[in-house]
Amino acid sequence: MQDLKIPAHIAFIMDGNGRWAKRRLMPRKYGHKMGVEALKRVIAACEKLGIKEVSFYALSTENWSRPKDEIDALLAMIKKFADEEMKEYVDKNYRIRFMGELHRLPQETQNALESIARAAENNTGIVVNIGINYGGRDEIARAAQKAAESGLPVTEEAINANLDTAGMSDPDVIVRCAGEKRLSNFMLWQCAYSEFVLIDDFWPDFNEQTVLRIISEYSGRERRFGGLK
Numbered sequence: 001m002q003d004l005k006i007p008a009h010i011a012f013i014m015d016g017n018g019r020w021a022k023r024r025l026m027p028r029k030y031g032h033k034m035g036v037e038a039l040k041r042v043i044a045a046c047e048k049l050g051i052k053e054v055s056f057y058a059l060s061t062e063n064w065s066r067p068k069d070e071i072d073a074l075l076a077m078i079k080k081f082a083d084e085e086m087k088e089y090v091d092k093n094y095r096i097r098f099m100g101e102l103h104r105l106p107q108e109t110q111n112a113l114e115s116i117a118r119a120a121e122n123n124t125g126i127v128v129n130i131g132i133n134y135g136g137r138d139e140i141a142r143a144a145q146k147a148a149e150s151g152l153p154v155t156e157e158a159i160n161a162n163l164d165t166a167g168m169s170d171p172d173v174i175v176r177c178a179g180e181k182r183l184s185n186f187m188l189w190q191c192a193y194s195e196f197v198l199i200d201d202f203w204p205d206f207n208e209q210t211v212l213r214i215i216s217e218y219s220g221r222e223r224r225f226g227g228l229k
Contacts, residue, residue, distance in 0.1 A: 005219040007172035011055035016178030016202030029073040034204040045208035053127040057186045061135035082112035093125035099164035100134030136188030178202050
């Protein structure tokens with residue numbers, strides 16, 4: 001660990017829950033359930049390793065096109081997660097934030113998420129940022145609209161101040177798993193100079209060793225932010 005560069009912020013595009021379950025002859029909702037367990041392991045590992053912020057892509061604006069029973073299972077799991085796991089996170093001093101338009105979620109789910117965010121707003125530990133009904137293009141459009149409505153010039157600074165991630169650092173690393181090689185509309189504004197790490201493992205298999213692999217690969221990169229060295 002002494003020779004590794006620890007990124008301040010890692011963002012994860014979680015993927016492969018359904019394929020992971022299918023390989024085990026289990027329903028997709030079981031894969032999502034085990035994906036929640038992986039989320040818990042990854043947050044704990046990142047906190048242990050000194051990472052200050054983590055972001056996760058849980059439900060995209062495009063996911064609504066999936067079969068209704070799968071969406072219903074996902075929404076039920078988000079509600080259960082907010083009611084049970086998130087309270088534990090508050091007690092652990094995690095700062096919990098959400099990206100996305102939560103108003104499209106069922107009202108009871110909205111209430112649960114907003115309650116947890118308020119309860120954790122004064123915490124001082126690792127930032128856990130979760131994208132629910134989130135899309136990068138939608139976020140940029142909303143931020144630009146808010147900036148324009150303020151009457152001030154629509155500058156990079158104005159858009160930054162109105163993003164769902166306002167006040168957070170941009171991701172040093174964006175991780176895509178399950179063998180996929182695309183952003184899928186995730187943190188498009190924030191990823192301008194992020195390092196991309198591609199992992200073939202399905203999300204439910206992620207653990208502390210996976211996080212160490214990510215940090216090791218990041219440590220071997222030279223970040224220039226558009227400059228010359």
